[in-house]
Amino acid sequence: MDDFLQFLFSGLTRGSVYAIVGIGFSIIYNASRVINFAQGEFVMIGGMVTVYLLTTWGMPLALAAVVATAAAAATAAVLEWVAVERARSATPTTIIIITIGASILIRGVVEVLLGKRDYLLPAFGSETPIVIGDASLQPQSFWVLGTLVAVALGLKFFLGSTLAGKAMLATAQNAAAARIVGINTRRVLFYSFAASGALGAIAGIVITPITLTRFDIGVMLGLKGFCASIIGGLANPFGAIAGGLGVGIIEALAGGYLSSAYQDAVAFLIILLVLMVRPQGLFSRAAVERV
Amino acid sequence: MSSSGSARRSFLFGRAAVAAAAILAGAWLPPAHAQPAIKVGVLVASTGPLAFVGDPEAKTVKLLVEQVNRAGGVLGRPVEAVVYDTGADARQATTLARRLIENDKVDFMIGPSSSGETMAVVPIIEEAGLPLISMAAANAIIEPVKKWVFKTPHSYQQAIEKIFSDMRERGIKTVGIIAGAGGADQDCRNEAHKSAAAYGLRIAADETHAPADTDMTPQLTRIRGSGAAAILGCNTGSTSVITTRNYRQMGMKVPLYFQHGAGSQQFIDQTAGASEGVRVPVPAVLVASQLAADDPQLEIASRYAKAFKAATGEAVSAFGAYAHDALLLGLDAVRRAGSADKAKVREQLEKTSDFIGATGIYKMTAKDHMGLDQRSFKMAEIRNGAFVLVK
Amino acid sequence: MSERRGGTSNRWAILLLAGAIALLPAFLPNSFYFDLAIKAMLNALVCIGLNLMIGYAGQISLGHAAFFAIGGYASAALVAGAGLPAPLALVAGAGMSALVAFVVGRPILRLKGHYLAMATLGFGIILHTVFMRETGLTGGPDGRIVPAFAVGALRLTRLEHWYWLVGGALVLGVVVARLLVDSAFGRALRGLHDAEAAVSAVGVDVAAIKVRVFVISAVYASVAGSLFAHVERFITPGESGFIRSIEFVTMVVLGGMASTFGAIAGAAVLTVLTQVSATFADYKHIVLGTILVFTMAVMPAGIVPTLARTFSRRK
Numbered sequence: 001m002d003d004f005l006q007f008l009f010s011g012l013t014r015g016s017v018y019a020i021v022g023i024g025f026s027i028i029y030n031a032s033r034v035i036n037f038a039q040g041e042f043v044m045i046g047g048m049v050t051v052y053l054l055t056t057w058g059m060p061l062a063l064a065a066v067v068a069t070a071a072a073a074a075t076a077a078v079l080e081w082v083a084v085e086r087a088r089s090a091t092p093t094t095i096i097i098i099t100i101g102a103s104i105l106i107r108g109v110v111e112v113l114l115g116k117r118d119y120l121l122p123a124f125g126s127e128t129p130i131v132i133g134d135a136s137l138q139p140q141s142f143w144v145l146g147t148l149v150a151v152a153l154g155l156k157f158f159l160g161s162t163l164a165g166k167a168m169l170a171t172a173q174n175a176a177a178a179r180i181v182g183i184n185t186r187r188v189l190f191y192s193f194a195a196s197g198a199l200g201a202i203a204g205i206v207i208t209p210i211t212l213t214r215f216d217i218g219v220m221l222g223l224k225g226f227c228a229s230i231i232g233g234l235a236n237p238f239g240a241i242a243g244g245l246g247v248g249i250i251e252a253l254a255g256g257y258l259s260s261a262y263q264d265a266v267a268f269l270i271i272l273l274v275l276m277v278r279p280q281g282l283f284s285r286a287a288v289e290r291v
Numbered sequence: 292m293s294s295s296g297s298a299r300r301s302f303l304f305g306r307a308a309v310a311a312a313a314i315l316a317g318a319w320l321p322p323a324h325a326q327p328a329i330k331v332g333v334l335v336a337s338t339g340p341l342a343f344v345g346d347p348e349a350k351t352v353k354l355l356v357e358q359v360n361r362a363g364g365v366l367g368r369p370v371e372a373v374v375y376d377t378g379a380d381a382r383q384a385t386t387l388a389r390r391l392i393e394n395d396k397v398d399f400m401i402g403p404s405s406s407g408e409t410m411a412v413v414p415i416i417e418e419a420g421l422p423l424i425s426m427a428a429a430n431a432i433i434e435p436v437k438k439w440v441f442k443t444p445h446s447y448q449q450a451i452e453k454i455f456s457d458m459r460e461r462g463i464k465t466v467g468i469i470a471g472a473g474g475a476d477q478d479c480r481n482e483a484h485k486s487a488a489a490y491g492l493r494i495a496a497d498e499t500h501a502p503a504d505t506d507m508t509p510q511l512t513r514i515r516g517s518g519a520a521a522i523l524g525c526n527t528g529s530t531s532v533i534t535t536r537n538y539r540q541m542g543m544k545v546p547l548y549f550q551h552g553a554g555s556q557q558f559i560d561q562t563a564g565a566s567e568g569v570r571v572p573v574p575a576v577l578v579a580s581q582l583a584a585d586d587p588q589l590e591i592a593s594r595y596a597k598a599f600k601a602a603t604g605e606a607v608s609a610f611g612a613y614a615h616d617a618l619l620l621g622l623d624a625v626r627r628a629g630s631a632d633k634a635k636v637r638e639q640l641e642k643t644s645d646f647i648g649a650t651g652i653y654k655m656t657a658k659d660h661m662g663l664d665q666r667s668f669k670m671a672e673i674r675n676g677a678f679v680l681v682k
Numbered sequence: 683m684s685e686r687r688g689g690t691s692n693r694w695a696i697l698l699l700a701g702a703i704a705l706l707p708a709f710l711p712n713s714f715y716f717d718l719a720i721k722a723m724l725n726a727l728v729c730i731g732l733n734l735m736i737g738y739a740g741q742i743s744l745g746h747a748a749f750f751a752i753g754g755y756a757s758a759a760l761v762a763g764a765g766l767p768a769p770l771a772l773v774a775g776a777g778m779s780a781l782v783a784f785v786v787g788r789p790i791l792r793l794k795g796h797y798l799a800m801a802t803l804g805f806g807i808i809l810h811t812v813f814m815r816e817t818g819l820t821g822g823p824d825g826r827i828v829p830a831f832a833v834g835a836l837r838l839t840r841l842e843h844w845y846w847l848v849g850g851a852l853v854l855g856v857v858v859a860r861l862l863v864d865s866a867f868g869r870a871l872r873g874l875h876d877a878e879a880a881v882s883a884v885g886v887d888v889a890a891i892k893v894r895v896f897v898i899s900a901v902y903a904s905v906a907g908s909l910f911a912h913v914e915r916f917i918t919p920g921e922s923g924f925i926r927s928i929e930f931v932t933m934v935v936l937g938g939m940a941s942t943f944g945a946i947a948g949a950a951v952l953t954v955l956t957q958v959s960a961t962f963a964d965y966k967h968i969v970l971g972t973i974l975v976f977t978m979a980v981m982p983a984g985i986v987p988t989l990a991r992t993f994s995r996r997k
Contacts, residue, residue, distance in 0.1 A: 010508050014506065035796050097978050100974065101974025102975050104971035105967065105968060210505070211506070212533065214529070227804075252506070276790070276792075394714050407823065410916075472822055474823065477822070
């Protein structure tokens with residue numbers, strides 16, 4: 001039983017990161033119908049830049065985190081302006097290639113500027129494990145889970161109760177109609193990207209004390225976050241939360257009880273199953289395509 | 292469909308692209324040489340997942356080449372190192388090996404940084420016929436013996452023997468292993484299985500993880516459940532760091548050992564205190580200041596440790612030592628051969644005897660292309676953030 | 683728009699390609715360059731097949747490197763382990779890839795757009811994990827040695843000789859692709875791309891066509907993979923990785939979709955580029971990424987069609 005608890009917690013921790021990344025995918029998809037393959041790189045920027053500011057500039061952790069988040073948001077905004085605006089009329093394949101190229105470029109810049117090794121952030125609070133029965137849980141995991149909860153609540157409030165949030169929802173539903181009622185869809189697009197970047201960075205910062213960070217950790221995280229958002233339904237950011245946590249937990253349980261070497265494949269096996277059975281995701285209505 | 296504006300833009304882009312291509316092609320042409328330098332090909336993984344291995348290796352090569360040339364070179368000729376980064380990618384390593392041999396026409400090669408890359412490069416080396424001194428540890432590199440292939444690091448077999456004899460001294464009877472799926476990790480694990488009985492040890496747990504896993508708590512949980520009295524970490528790099536941190540976070544107390552891939556200050560720094568009490572077999576250079584006054588390696592190890600720190604600001608690592616010895620072994624063989632002729636150099640490498648390096652003291656033969664024994668391996672324990680010699 | 687159809691223009695283009703391949707060796711100074719040329723041609727072979735899927739049929743595949751690796755590993759394992767002669771192992775590998783593509787294709791190709799992209803991506807990663815895990819067969823993460831390509835007593839080891847075999851394979855691949863494109867099957871493919879619903883309404887079995895083109899493109903990749911394994915004498919799971927799949931897609935898109943010769947151009951450019959940037963090792967990601975973003979933003983149709991449009995002075 002205690003083994004199960006250990007695995008469960010490990011799964012919840014990583015699942016929270018997938019979830020936050022997945023929310024980022026959803027937000028961008030909602031605003032622009034674009035799948036941003038560079039999403040994982042924002043997670044990487046969050047961790048790497050925070051480490052850099054902390055160690056080289058001696059900034060206090062909180063300030064470094066804020067600056068790093070802003071850097072990721074800015075990168076996302078630049079990505080939106082350079083890639084998405086310029087190639088507005090291009091095919092989905094072209095835009096996918098652009099975002100992939102952007103992710104390679106971002107990795108390259110970080111690699112040159114900040115180096116190629118692994119970097120560590122100290123845990124935010126104490127490092128003493130919390131013991132429940134025979135399972136020990138790191139306090140940093142609570143930070144990660146807490147961040148997810150905060151993001152989810154913040155998102156609910158933003159989308160449900162603010163004008164800007166409702167503008168985002170309107171643009172997602174029907175961009176043309178949104179423009180007609182006076183919503184500045186260009187600005188919605190811009191802020192969607194920036195918000196996604198910020199979210200990714202926050203996830204990266206809280207997870208780095210556990211997993212370390214490196215210039216290329218964004219690749220797999222981005223892909224798994226993408227899985228999370230597809231499972232939940234691309235247009236549904238809250239679905240991404242369920243998707244992310246689900247993937248994380250199943251991954252940890254499979255790795256714990258079955259085979260740790262196939263762990264990485266678990267997320268993609270789930271995704272294949274979901275796509276074959278219910279491609280619109282677990283929490284979206286089926287889309288009807290007009291011919 | 293396209294306006295004349297965008298057609299013009301595309302055309303201009305086309306011209307610019309051609310111009311850029313021409314410039315880049317020009318950069319490819321090698322500069323004319325004034326003197327016949329001795330060319331050493333260097334393959335290192337200075338970027339990517341093994342950057343913690345390849346980066347100190349690259350820096351060491353740079354440092355040593357400067358030193359050697361300041362002292363007048365070898366046989367009166369300057370030494371030129373052609374260094375390529377493989378990114379720990381075996382495919383890239385083979386392409387770059389061909390480039391070194393065909394384009395840069397090197398006299399001998401050192402590297403690559405990892406066992407996987409080395410095995411990939413071996414067929415090319417054998418076909419081309421030039422000496423390769425690998426900086427990777429796997430036994431398979433030199434066993435069975437390959438005519439042109441040598442290596443400098445200790446084998447996993449020696450690391451295991453060192454670790455297990457230390458365990459036996461501490462009265463440990465059962466051990467749990469954690470290893471990555473990669474070839475080097477598995478080599479270490481296989482050696483552990485082979486040698487366990489000889490040291491009175493039983494393997495109580497045998498865990499594997501994926502190469503880039505970020506969470507080892509499932510594996511450590513199972514090791515804990517097996518009741519093993521000690522843990523052997525066959526992994527390296529970020530996975531060994533995470534293993535150590537997880538081990539501490541889970542409150543585990545049994546002795547933890549790692550193979551010699553943990554021999555770097557970076558391992559200690561990244562574990563952020565979690566590695567206190569961890570034991571690692573290390574080459575002499577990591578405990579240079581603690582060596583006995585009559586230890587034959589004292590001078591070379593101290594000199595290299597100081598020079599590396601002065602040049603890079605970083606503490607020395609086992610990997611830098613491998614590069615140090617590979618390069619100097621090769622150059623020493625050239626000196627003894629009286630020329631850079633590949634066959635002669637190879638012959639001299641096999642005759643290397645009592646060569647004092649930073650990693651150990653080498654004595655090679657036609658049957659032994661590594662030449663190290665247990666003398667040069669020291670057991671160290673991490674105390675107060677540094678490697679301390681265990682007497 | 684796609685190239686002009688028609689037998690004569692095809693014949694000239696293929697002759698031009700064969701001529702270029704025949705003349706190139708005169709300009710290659712040493713075997714390192716032959717290695718580069720061979721790699722470019724093998725990438726081109728994969729891209730020709732992939733282009734049928736992406737360019738003509740409008741279906742995306744982000745996991746194609748998996749088939750490349752199936753071919754390579756099949757050749758390695760069957761020749762070394764089962765003692766099969768190399769050409770037979772190559773055919774067997776192609777057969778395996780075709781089977782996998784058929785089995786996986788049917789359910790996956792019902793999906794569209796991003797969902798299809800994700801499904802092919804997932805498929806590729808799962809196969810990659812298998813190649814990493816099954817050490818007995820594949821040698822695990824560090825890969826395995828591949829025996830030389832031998833037919834009876836004849837061993838093909840010199841890169842200068844390999845160049846001709848691969849060149850011939852490439853020309854053959856182009857001929858087959860052009861024949862396909864100009865056939866009824868090719869018309870159905872293009873119909874798929876432009877108006878799937880309409881094509882389906884006229885009674886064409888859309889699902890069967892999609893699977894068929896998937897299988898064909900898998901075979902192209904597999905053959906290229908088998909040849910690659912024998913040339914390099916080594917194969918690693920990296921050949922099946924996500925990055926490798928992306929490289930192939932990038933070559934196709936760069937060179938121009940729905941353009942067989944564009945696929946070759948894209949493969950050649952990107953292969954040479956990655957080697958030029960080996961000299962600027964530290965900056966290779968920056969260079970690659972910039973080129974991808976810049977080219978796709980400025981020339982979304984790809985190099986060949988854009989240049990063709992510029993030079994033909996047509997609107």
